[in-house]
Amino acid sequence: MTTQFSDKTAIVTGSATGIGAAIAHRLAAAGASVMLADKHEEAVHAVCAEITAAGGRAAACRVDIRIPEEVQAMLDYSRDTFGPANILINNAGLGSQKHFLETPLTTLQQMLEVNVVGTFLCAQAAAHDMIEMGGGRIVNFSSHSGLLGSSGRAAYAASKGGIIAMTRAMAVDLAQYNITVNAVAPGPIDVQRNRDQHSDERRDAWHRAIPLGRYGEPDEVAAVAVFLASEDASYVNGQTISVDGGFTAAGLRVKQL
Numbered sequence: 574m575t576t577q578f579s580d581k582t583a584i585v586t587g588s589a590t591g592i593g594a595a596i597a598h599r600l601a602a603a604g605a606s607v608m609l610a611d612k613h614e615e616a617v618h619a620v621c622a623e624i625t626a627a628g629g630r631a632a633a634c635r636v637d638i639r640i641p642e643e644v645q646a647m648l649d650y651s652r653d654t655f656g657p658a659n660i661l662i663n664n665a666g667l668g669s670q671k672h673f674l675e676t677p678l679t680t681l682q683q684m685l686e687v688n689v690v691g692t693f694l695c696a697q698a699a700a701h702d703m704i705e706m707g708g709g710r711i712v713n714f715s716s717h718s719g720l721l722g723s724s725g726r727a728a729y730a731a732s733k734g735g736i737i738a739m740t741r742a743m744a745v746d747l748a749q750y751n752i753t754v755n756a757v758a759p760g761p762i763d764v765q766r767n768r769d770q771h772s773d774e775r776r777d778a779w780h781r782a783i784p785l786g787r788y789g790e791p792d793e794v795a796a797v798a799v800f801l802a803s804e805d806a807s808y809v810n811g812q813t814i815s816v817d818g819g820f821t822a823a824g825l826r827v828k829q830l
């Protein structure tokens with residue numbers, strides 16, 4: 574345990590699993606009081622129990638980030654438990670994979686509702702706490718799909734590209750309150766969902782396309798999100814940081830030149 578965040582309260586959405594759980598673990602290990610929030614109540618309490626068993630300060634609640642009343646209840650619970658939040662990690666998100674011509678309107682609506690509306694609602698509610706605290710950090714979650722045109726990603730890309738644009742605009746509006754807003758854009762990460770869903774062929778295609786030749790680990794993304802939430806990132810604002818092993822930096826790659 575370290576003390577870098579010992580005077581901070583952080584809310585981490587989507588922390589029942591994957592990258593969000595890794596971020597919650599990292600923030601708690603650095604001394605933050607962490608409110609874990611997810612639509613999967615049992616799973617998010619299980620991650621919270623791991624953190625408290627390791628000596629961290631954490632609590633958990635169920636939230637559906639699409640619903641304003643539930644988002645406000647999450648903020649209120651966090652404030653009652655730990656005091657006003659200084660940090661929001663807007664990590665909860667949903668993916669979709671379907672050819673553009675076969676993507677139903679309902680899928681696009683679902684992506685926008687969770688990824689864009691949910692991110693918007695959590696940030697707006699948390700910003701009020703942060704203004705009261707004299708500042709704060711908001712870290713949103715985009716994706717490589719918000720930057721490049723991957724196949725089968727039209728609906729998801731619309732939502733993750735929207736998060737990049739919204740991050741910039743939020744950063745401009747909230748700077749006067751000493752709140753920074755940045756985004757992380759992960760490449761493929763070795764979370765359980767990807768282990769379950771990615772075929773060998775798809776994994777091979779990723780390995781070939783990524784200069785580092787492998788998927789990222791959840792903790793490698795968590796490290797960057799926690800940096801953006803720290804005092805060290807005080808002059809980083811409105812940016813989207815790719816954590817993708819060089820995937821979005823790459824052009825033509827010839828092994829033997």
Ligand SMILES: NC(=O)c1ccc[n+]([C@@H]2O[C@H](COP(=O)([O-])OP(=O)(O)OC[C@H]3O[C@@H](n4cnc5c(N)ncnc54)[C@H](O)[C@@H]3O)[C@@H](O)[C@H]2O)c1
Nearest residue numbers: 587589591592611612637638664665666714716759761762
């Ligand atoms: N894992 C990757 O390869 C990858 C790549 C690019 C971007 N991302 C983004 O990073 C973030 C985390 O990814 P992950 O792989 O850990 O995801 P994940 O699917 O493992 O976890 C996402 C969490 O968000 C929660 N969630 C979904 N909808 C919610 C809602 N309406 N209200 C509350 N909670 C909700 C889920 O229950 C889940 O626990 C997401 O925003 C994702 O889009 C992930």
